[in-house]
Amino acid sequence: MITEPTSFSAESYFATQSSPPNLGQEIQRVREWIQKQVAAGNRVVLVTSGGTTVPLELNVVRFLDNFSAGNRGATSAEYFLKAGYAVIFMHRQFSLQPFSRHYSHSTNPFLDMLEIEEDDNSPDGTPRISVTPEKRAKLLKTLTVYKAVQASGTLFTLTFVTVNDYLWLLRAVSQELSVLRKKAMYYLAAAVSDFFLPKQKMSEHKIQSGKGNLSIEMDQVPKILKTMVDEWTRDGYIVSFQLETDPELLIPKARAALERYGHQIVIGNDLHRRKFEVVFVTPNTGGHQTDGSAQYVETWVRIDPALTYPGIQQIKEIEEDIVDELVKRHTTWIGEPQ
Numbered sequence: 001m002i003t004e005p006t007s008f009s010a011e012s013y014f015a016t017q018s019s020p021p022n023l024g025q026e027i028q029r030v031r032e033w034i035q036k037q038v039a040a041g042n043r044v045v046l047v048t049s050g051g052t053t054v055p056l057e058l059n060v061v062r063f064l065d066n067f068s069a070g071n072r073g074a075t076s077a078e079y080f081l082k083a084g085y086a087v088i089f090m091h092r093q094f095s096l097q098p099f100s101r102h103y104s105h106s107t108n109p110f111l112d113m114l115e116i117e118e119d120d121n122s123p124d125g126t127p128r129i130s131v132t133p134e135k136r137a138k139l140l141k142t143l144t145v146y147k148a149v150q151a152s153g154t155l156f157t158l159t160f161v162t163v164n165d166y167l168w169l170l171r172a173v174s175q176e177l178s179v180l181r182k183k184a185m186y187y188l189a190a191a192v193s194d195f196f197l198p199k200q201k202m203s204e205h206k207i208q209s210g211k212g213n214l215s216i217e218m219d220q221v222p223k224i225l226k227t228m229v230d231e232w233t234r235d236g237y238i239v240s241f242q243l244e245t246d247p248e249l250l251i252p253k254a255r256a257a258l259e260r261y262g263h264q265i266v267i268g269n270d271l272h273r274r275k276f277e278v279v280f281v282t283p284n285t286g287g288h289q290t291d292g293s294a295q296y297v298e299t300w301v302r303i304d305p306a307l308t309y310p311g312i313q314q315i316k317e318i319e320e321d322i323v324d325e326l327v328k329r330h331t332t333w334i335g336e337p338q
């Protein structure tokens with residue numbers, strides 16, 4: 001077993017870590033779907049969503065996980081579809097998905113929406129099942145859009161579990177999507193682990209207890225955003241997310257990411273305020289109002305927190321405003337010379 005810490009570049013990562021077994025088939029399906037979107041003249045957005053895991057054993061019993069329910073990604077995907085984009089929704093297996101997110105088993109259990117009609121038997125004598133009257137209007141609205149999206153074939157879904165699955169998929173999908181050049185957007189809302197255990201350092205079997213403390217030294221996940229910008233995406237519009245719990249770090253870290261990777265926009269969000277407040281950080285290319293010497297422009301997007309509480313009638317989702325603003329900025333980006 002190797003014990004020295006290793007520093008991985010994107011190149012050495014992909015040269016030493018195995019690809020997921022079904023990657024080739026998945027990418028063939030992605031390629032065919034992208035060809036249809038190109039033929040239809042659609043803009044396409046890749047939305048990544050949910051958290052990645054880091055397995056500690058080759059025969060996985062234990063793993064580390066990254067926080068993310070998949071709300072941001074699933075909700076944003078719906079608004080992108082509404083705005084006319086075709087969407088590749090690359091999400092953590094079993095995390096929230098567009099449309100079905102409205103009926104998550106924990107917040108809005110599906111079975112609680114249904115009623116058995118006591119005195120209305122069908123011809124074969126089986127009682128009919130109906131939707132609870134107060135849930136009907138919302139269900140009909142969601143179902144109508146869902147069926148329309150299914151019929152148009154504009155939503156394509158892919159799943160990952162581990163950070164390794166995520167990195168391989170992200171590279172392959174980005175490379176495929178690069179045929180759309182500026183018409184492609186990359187909306188990286190997934191919560192991706194910064195550390196991992198290379199397969200060469202993993203224990204084959206379940207790590208045994210009984211020997212006292214467990215110390216694991218993890219390697220850094222390579223900063224693939226730089227390679228994504230420089231090599232995989234060819235002029236695509238790249239939106240990354242920065243999650244912090246210390247509000248003081250949000251803007252400096254977002255600026256540092258732009259400086260380091262050279263992409264178009266970082267959306268900063270504080271863990272506890274993310275449902276009603278985010279900040280767009282972009283390079284200052286002139287023409288924007290800045291705080292004087294700034295190389296970067298910060299634009300806050302806020303909604304009334306009271307409108308985000310579950311159970312209220314007129315819920316408002318900040319993703320609607322995020323996507324609305326990004327669509328405008330992407331349109332400007334497409335119109336700019338290469």
Ligand code: PAZ
Pocket residue numbers: 050067068069070071072073188189190191192241242243244269274
């Ligand atoms: O999925 P969710 O709605 O619970 O959370 C969304 C989020 C906070 C994971 C996302 O907005 C985000 O910031 N993603 C990037 C996380 C990171 O810095 O790795």
